[in-house]
Amino acid sequence: MRMFLGLAILCAIGATTASALEVGEQGPNFKFDKSWNFDAAVTELNHLRGKVVMVESWATW
Amino acid sequence: MTGVPHLQELNDKFRSKGFEIVAVSKEDAGTIQSKLIDAKKVTYGVVKADIGSLYQTRGIPHCWVLDAEGKCLFHGHPSNVTAANVEEWVKELAPTKVDKDLAKELSSAVKAFDKGEYGKALTDTKAVAAEATDELVKADATYLEGLIQKHIDMSKGKIERAASAGDKVAQAKELDEAAAKFKGSEIGETWAGESKELKKSKEYKDCAKAGEELEKLRPKIEDMAPKSARKALEKIAEKYPDTPAGKEAAELAKRYN
Numbered sequence: 001m002r003m004f005l006g007l008a009i010l011c012a013i014g015a016t017t018a019s020a021l022e023v024g025e026q027g028p029n030f031k032f033d034k035s036w037n038f039d040a041a042v043t044e045l046n047h048l049r050g051k052v053v054m055v056e057s058w059a060t061w
Numbered sequence: 062m063t064g065v066p067h068l069q070e071l072n073d074k075f076r077s078k079g080f081e082i083v084a085v086s087k088e089d090a091g092t093i094q095s096k097l098i099d100a101k102k103v104t105y106g107v108v109k110a111d112i113g114s115l116y117q118t119r120g121i122p123h124c125w126v127l128d129a130e131g132k133c134l135f136h137g138h139p140s141n142v143t144a145a146n147v148e149e150w151v152k153e154l155a156p157t158k159v160d161k162d163l164a165k166e167l168s169s170a171v172k173a174f175d176k177g178e179y180g181k182a183l184t185d186t187k188a189v190a191a192e193a194t195d196e197l198v199k200a201d202a203t204y205l206e207g208l209i210q211k212h213i214d215m216s217k218g219k220i221e222r223a224a225s226a227g228d229k230v231a232q233a234k235e236l237d238e239a240a241a242k243f244k245g246s247e248i249g250e251t252w253a254g255e256s257k258e259l260k261k262s263k264e265y266k267d268c269a270k271a272g273e274e275l276e277k278l279r280p281k282i283e284d285m286a287p288k289s290a291r292k293a294l295e296k297i298a299e300k301y302p303d304t305p306a307g308k309e310a311a312e313l314a315k316r317y318n
Contacts, residue, residue, distance in 0.1 A: 020116070020117030021115075021116050021117065021125055021133055021136065022133065022136070023133050023134065023135060023136065024132065024133060025132070025133050026131055026132055026133070026222075027116075027125055027127040027131050027132070027133050028115045028116070029131075030110050030112050030115055031110065032108045032109065032110055033090075033108075033109045033110050033111075034090045034093075034108070034109040035106065035107065035108045035109070036093070036094075036098050036106070036107040036108075037103070037104055037105060037106050037107060038106050038108075042106075045083065045131075046131070046231075048081050048083070049129065049130070049131060049219055050079070050129050050154070050155070050215055050219075051079045051080065051081050051129060051154065052075075052079060052080045052081070052126065052127070052128060052129065052134075052147070052150045052151050052153075052154065053080075053081045053082075053083060053126070053127045053131075054071070054080070054081070054082045054083065054124050054125070054126050054127075054139075054142065055083045055085060055112070055116070055124060055125045055126075055127065056068065056082060056083065056084045056085065056122055056123070056124040056139050057085050057086070057112060057113075057116070057118045057121055057122060057123050057124070058062070058064075058084050058085070058086055058121060058122045059086055059088060059121050059122075060062060060086070060088060060092055060093075060096040060097070
């Protein structure tokens with residue numbers, strides 16, 4: 001039980017820190033719900049492979 | 062929003078050199094349209110998507126720079142990405158044009174390369190290299206082969222990535238793209254053959270069917286009662302447990318409890 005609890009805590013820490021994308025790791029693909037200033041054929045991140053891509057998260061607020 | 066001019070500047074300088082900005086917001090399309098596209102007149106790539114859980118967004122704005130293979134090169138505040146950084150990163154990309162004058166024996170290979178016909182370029186280059194007695198011609202052929210090799214590596218990387226993700230449909234698509242780029246060369250033939258074999262497999266067919274079923278269901282799901290949404294998703298997940306779409310369906314089903 002104690003081991004299980006320890007593991008659960010480790011997993012919880014992992015979920016908040018280690019799963020963030022770090023340098024050297026593979027950037028996960030995602031689909032675009034809607035996009036502006038891209039060709040119609042570009043509907044997900046992987047369609048930009050072969051280029052250097054800067055994924056920027058932003059908000060109007 | 063204060064970073065908009067900086068991003069616009071990077072876009073203007075480097076988009077034609079293989080640098081793409083994907084500015085992601087999960088806000089509604091109308092807000093993005095009016096506050097960024099209309100008000101700021103940006104021309105870089107803007108996307109509505111929710112990547113919070115995928116990328117573990119840590120404060121906004123934040124950015125991740127990915128190389129040609131999708132590997133993270135940098136992350137941090139967008140203002141820390143300078144023109145000098147981007148200049149360095151795009152230098153590593155496989156060139157799409159031959160950047161210097163090569164021996165005239167290679168002119169048809171160079172022409173093919175510049176058109177993106179890498180298979181023809183490769184076969185031509187190898188033929189010239191085999192016949193050349195002049196050291197300069199040999200050196201130029203080696204140089205051109207090196208440029209073509211970068212494209213081979215890139216295609217290989219894309220195929221391997223799709224394969225390791227277990228996405229047979231994506232793998233076949235990458236194989237087809239690679240085969241088209243390298244048409245008229247040995248490696249192009251190999252990739253075309255692999256794609257043909259893959260498409261005959263049960264794994265590929267399952268992958269394709271799962272994807273189709275999930276995409277058919279997706280637009281209807283919001284209007285469904287949670288219980289039937291969950292059931293429909295679980296059906297796909299159970300039918301195609303080892304496919305990316307099946308796994309996605311299983312994940313989505315958890316939301317409708």
